[in-house]
Amino acid sequence: MEDPLSGGFADAPVQAARAFRAALEAMARPGRMQRLAGATPPAPLSVAAGTLLLTLVDDTTPLYLAPGHQGAALRDWIAFHCAAPLCAPEEAVFALGRWEGLPLERFRLGTPEYPDRSVTLIVEPPALAPQNAQLSGPGIATVQAAQLPETAAFEANRARFPLGFDAFFCAGDQAFALPRSTRVEAL
Amino acid sequence: MTEAYSFAYLDESTKRMIRRTLLKALAVPGYQVPFASREMPMPYGWGTGGVQVTAACLVPEDVLKVIDQGADDTTNAVSIRRFFQRTAGVAVTEHTTEASLIQTRHRIPEAPLKEGQILIYQVPIPEPLRFLEPRESETRKMHALEEYGLMHVKLYEDIARHGAIATSYGYPVKVEGRYVMDPSPIPKFDNPKLSGNPAIQLFGAGRESRIHALPPYTRVVNLDFEDHPFEPTKADAACDLCGATTSYLDEVIMDDAGGRMFCCSDTDFCATRRAAGHAGRLAPGGEAA
Structure with missing residues (x-):
């Protein structure tokens, strides 16, 4: 059994800075893969998702855990390292889980005056390949290929712009982001 | 680093807050995201917004460049550069091409930016509609509602009064066909570089507690009229030091008898050209005046 007190950053200011820089590049260049490492979270969490949690989530950001990510080991780890209150999807600032486990219709999508008050999803797909979608929009020079669990939800998300959710997709120590501004087409 | 500063000065929870804001700002290009701006060890108006964004983005491997109106060697630029040398221990440079992170006050460098670089603007008033509508509740x-008619009225009044759009800096732009954005008080000469730039552009307003952003390759359009199209303008002269005819120029008064000279506002661009052998009207060994 892993110790919930271990697996955090050894040198938080520097490791969080490097991790955030990768997250910033990911959000700025949708679909492009970045390496996100530094944390060693308990199963089933990937290194990239654990690193994102340590970098962005704290006691001011309610977190929703999807079924499959609600195990005691993971909850203890998050409680110690992030201190994020666990909450219902309606209150979540961050949501973590497999794509099938995330109740998309219940998350906050922002308001017309404050579109930033919306959820950020940290999704853990089984793999980030093969590529099945084509992305375009801000952050992408021409087009970018990516692996998405589906395309309909992201087309609908883009149609709501500037409202909507933003997502990170994490597997192993690799991650890419998909902000609401990206146009998605099935390949 | 001899003094015991946390890396890049700010505490970790403040950095997380700014980092979350930056990600939302990139997700909604041109929209101003409110953030809990902190007091910094310099007065408001000296780039506290830019400094907070820089502190949240810096990694130890970064090479930092700081410019103030294009110059690397003015008080504001020197003091911010030294602040990060002291609190983050990062390498610094004056060369645009060598920098991975550039904090700027009111200019975009002349040398084209590339992928991997981040340009961080210091922003005084981030709200392009503020001088037309003082109430935050209304501008929000x-x-x-995408109600930007007032901005076009303002540009039209320029034309009615001066015969041309007289707005010469902080020229309003529309981002990806949605948000009207103030690009901070850069001269409108620099506006074309906002659009389709391969670098990440982040804007921090400390006193106003707002952050906005342009992801790379974002479509940025200058507001104008069909019969009065946008025109980037500069002084109609060449740099008197390096002879450049395409760079943005500062005018310098030389005496009290009307003597004046022009020189590149971007000191790195000018110095690089002079090092390569270019000379202007007043350069030592250049063409005679």
Whole structure:
């Protein structure tokens, strides 16, 4: 059994800075893969998702855990390292889980005056390949290929712009982001 | 680093807050995201917004460049550069091409930026509609409803009064066909570089507690009229030091008898050209005046 007190950053200011820089590049260049490492979270969490949690989530950001990510080991780890209150999807600032486990219709999508008050999803797909979608929009020079669990939800998300959710997709120590501004087409 | 500063000065929870704001700002290009701006060890108006964004983005491997109106060697630029040398221990440079992170006050460097670089603007008033509508509650609603007619009225009044759009800096732009954005008080000469730039552009307003952003390759359009199209303008002269005819120029008064000279506002661009052998009208060994 892993110790919930271990697996955090050894040198938080520097490791969080490097991790955030990768997250910033990911959000700025949708679909492009970045390496996100530094944390060693308990199963089933990937290194990239654990690193994102340590970098962005704290006691001011309610977190929703999807079924499959609600195990005691993971909850203890998050409680110690992030201190994020666990909450219902309606209150979540961050949501973590497999794509099938995330109740998309219940998350906050922002308001017309404050579109930033919306959820950020940290999704853990089984793999980030093969590529099945084509992305375009801000952050992408021409087009970018990516692996998405589906395309309909992201087309609908883009149609709501500037409202909507933003997502990170994490597997192993690799991650890419998909902000609401990206146009998605099935390949 | 001899003093015991946390890396890049700010505490970790403040950095997380700014980092979350930056990600939302990139997700909604041109929209101003409120953030809990902190007091910094310099007065408001000296780039506290830019400094907070820089502190949240810096990694130890970064090479930092700081410019103030294009110059690397003015008080504001020197003091911010030294602040990060002291609190983050990062390498610094004056060369645009060598920098991975550039904090700027009111200019975009002349040398084209590339992928991997981040340009961080210091922003005094981030709200392009503020001088037309002082109430925040109203400007928020105007952005929500995409109600930007007032901005076109302002540009039209310029034309009615001066015969041309007289707005010469902080020229309003529309981002990806949605948000009207103030690009901070850069000269409108620099506006074309906002659009389709391969670098990440982040804007921090400390006193106003707002952050906005342009992801790379974002479509940025200058507001104008069909019969009065946008025109980037500069002084109609060449740099008197390096002879450049395409760079943005500062005018310097030389005496009290009307003597004046022009020189590149971007000191790195000018120095690089002079090092390569270019000379202007007043350069030592250049063409005679």
